[in-house]
Amino acid sequence: MPLLKFHMQKGRSHAEIELLLDVAHKAMLSAFNVPVRDRYQLVFEHEPTHLRALDTGLGFERSQKFVLVEVVSRPRQRAEKLAFYQGLAMELEKCCGVPSSDVMVSFVENSDEDWSFGEGTAQFVTGQL
Incomplete structure (x- = not known):
């Protein structure tokens, strides 16, 4: 957690998408200081006529x-968000050739009871996480 949703035009190769996801995960790890295996990512590819x-x-x-990145997360500090915006844009440009002007990010915040990672339990609420 957080859950990252990527919206982009169709046409990237599997390797390009894998690299983009890896780079975004590294930026998230750096900005939010979460465990390495805290990786939840979804890719939505759109026809050019279906993405404005x-x-x-x-x-x-x-x-x-x-690339539009939707970040669904429990509340984060302003400094963490700003670090994520900058780190993500910088690394996507450097590693994936995505201009920083092509990186848009939006946060959707929720609370601890809004997450269950499995077994019908809200792990943030129970103290497992």
């Missing part, structure tokens, strides 16, 4: 490499 992400007037030019 303009720039909210900031002057960014989006490309086919655009």
Whole structure:
């Protein structure tokens, strides 16, 4: 936890997607200081006509490499979020060739009782995590 959802245009190879997920996981580990096996990622590939992400007037030019990352998580500190934004954008550009202007992130926060990792138990509530 957190759960990362990646929205992108269809067309990336399996190797490109694997690298993107690995890079994002490393950025998350660095920013949130969570265990290495705390890895929950989903990829949603969209037809070009089914994905619109303009720039909210900031002057960014989006490309086919655009990635929207939804982060579903219990509350995080502002500094953690800012570190994640910067680390993710920097590493995706360096390792995957995704321009930082093509990296968009949105957080959706929930609470401890909103998570069950299996066995019908809310591990954050029970103290298992």
